[in-house]
Amino acid sequence: LEDTGRPRKLVMVDKSIGGVNRPADADRLFMSFSRFDEYPDVWTSDLAFGKAKKLTEVGKVLDKFSWGKAELVNWRSDDGVDLKGYLVKPDGFDPKKKYPMMTYFYERSSQGIHRFVTPATGTSPNAAYYVSNGYLWFVPDIVYTEGYPGESSEKCVVSGVQHLLTKGFIDRDAIGMAGHSWGGYQTAHLITRTDLFAAAESGAPVVNMFSAYGGIRWSSGMTRQFQYEKTQSRIGKSIWEAPMRYWENSPLFYLDKVSTPVIILHNDKDGAVPWYQGIEFFVALRRLGKEAYLMNYNNEDHGLRKSQNKRDWTRRMQEFFDHHLKGAPAPEWMLRGVPFHERIAEKIPDAPSYKEALEAGLIKPEAKKAPVGEPVGTSGSGSGNR
Numbered sequence: 001l002e003d004t005g006r007p008r009k010l011v012m013v014d015k016s017i018g019g020v021n022r023p024a025d026a027d028r029l030f031m032s033f034s035r036f037d038e039y040p041d042v043w044t045s046d047l048a049f050g051k052a053k054k055l056t057e058v059g060k061v062l063d064k065f066s067w068g069k070a071e072l073v074n075w076r077s078d079d080g081v082d083l084k085g086y087l088v089k090p091d092g093f094d095p096k097k098k099y100p101m102m103t104y105f106y107e108r109s110s111q112g113i114h115r116f117v118t119p120a121t122g123t124s125p126n127a128a129y130y131v132s133n134g135y136l137w138f139v140p141d142i143v144y145t146e147g148y149p150g151e152s153s154e155k156c157v158v159s160g161v162q163h164l165l166t167k168g169f170i171d172r173d174a175i176g177m178a179g180h181s182w183g184g185y186q187t188a189h190l191i192t193r194t195d196l197f198a199a200a201e202s203g204a205p206v207v208n209m210f211s212a213y214g215g216i217r218w219s220s221g222m223t224r225q226f227q228y229e230k231t232q233s234r235i236g237k238s239i240w241e242a243p244m245r246y247w248e249n250s251p252l253f254y255l256d257k258v259s260t261p262v263i264i265l266h267n268d269k270d271g272a273v274p275w276y277q278g279i280e281f282f283v284a285l286r287r288l289g290k291e292a293y294l295m296n297y298n299n300e301d302h303g304l305r306k307s308q309n310k311r312d313w314t315r316r317m318q319e320f321f322d323h324h325l326k327g328a329p330a331p332e333w334m335l336r337g338v339p340f341h342e343r344i345a346e347k348i349p350d351a352p353s354y355k356e357a358l359e360a361g362l363i364k365p366e367a368k369k370a371p372v373g374e375p376v377g378t379s380g381s382g383s384g385n386r
Contacts, residue, residue, distance in 0.1 A: 219271025
């Protein structure tokens with residue numbers, strides 16, 4: 001250690017370097033390099049990151065698929081704050097054309113510009129899927145002012161989208177946004193403040209900071225007050241010290257201003273955000289005559305875990321956004337809903353096999369034929385997941 005000396009740069013690449021490790025007594029390092037369009041194959045190098053050599057070629061499978069490339073975006077908010085984010089453009093991008101765009105956010109996310117996204121079903125929209133299907137994908141950073149989380153997200157997200165609109169390649173009438181949990185809250189806030197977005201997805205959102213403040217996290221038993229006073233919600237004071245801050249940052253009280261169609265995901269076993277928040281959100285929107293859809297997957301938590309539910313939700317999000325942003329026909333469930341007695345059969349076509357549908361309780365097993373004169377046995381049916 002006496003000869004350590006000053007730090008020196010070993011490697012600098014426009015990629016994400018991950019999983020760096022050194023086997024015991026080895027003179028080699030092993031790691032991965034990745035970008036949005038580069039699979040994190042395994043590489044090896046000497047101990048100074050020199051003479052790097054790729055060991056695997058899993059990424060070659062991408063050659064046969066339409067993908068996209070991510071680039072850093074810089075802009076300034078109306079308050080004069082320098083902001084960053086990243087934009088992913090689909091392969092074959094033509095700046096003279098107009099593209100639909102998805103906007104996805106949480107807090108500061110620009111550091112994920114080189115994260116490789118595996119196409120997959122899940123709780124949130126999948127960047128690789130949407131970009132591969134002709135969407136732009138924009139992820140803006142959000143910088144917060146204590147006491148005003150909703151307004152902070154509004155200033156950062158809206159200014160970022162407006163900056164990109166000046167480039168001329170975005171369809172002004174085909175901009176969507178999505179967020180889950182804290183991102184779901186910010187999505188709910190934004191639709192009360194702007195008509196910039198043609199469609200929105202809000203996952204597990206808090207919309208009423210008064211009722212949420214007085215609750216607990218069902219998974220841990222922790223009071224929710226800490227979140228609003230000290231951590232992510234950033235109100236900074238108690239509900240008695242600053243009641244108007246809680247009011248101003250609660251989308252519920254401004255839903256009469258909404259003109260954006262919204263699809264909501266909130267599950268009845270959510271241990272982080274009480275799912276009555278999603279119910280308050282949906283019921284208020286419907287009372288006000290707004291276009292809104294609420295999806296509840298029975299016995300699922302804050303995020304979806306069951307594969308059949310991930311597929312079902314991913315399909316519905318895609319149909320919702322394709323309808324509002326690309327002009328695709330509205331699916332039947334958007335036009336008439338799904339009656340309770342149809343919810344099980346309605347999901348069967350999306351099960352990959354009869355076995356999986358059977359194990360998930362979506363269908364009953366076929367009854368064995370009994371000899372004439374003997375009663376036919378019956379088996380119990382599983383409950384639906386939505």
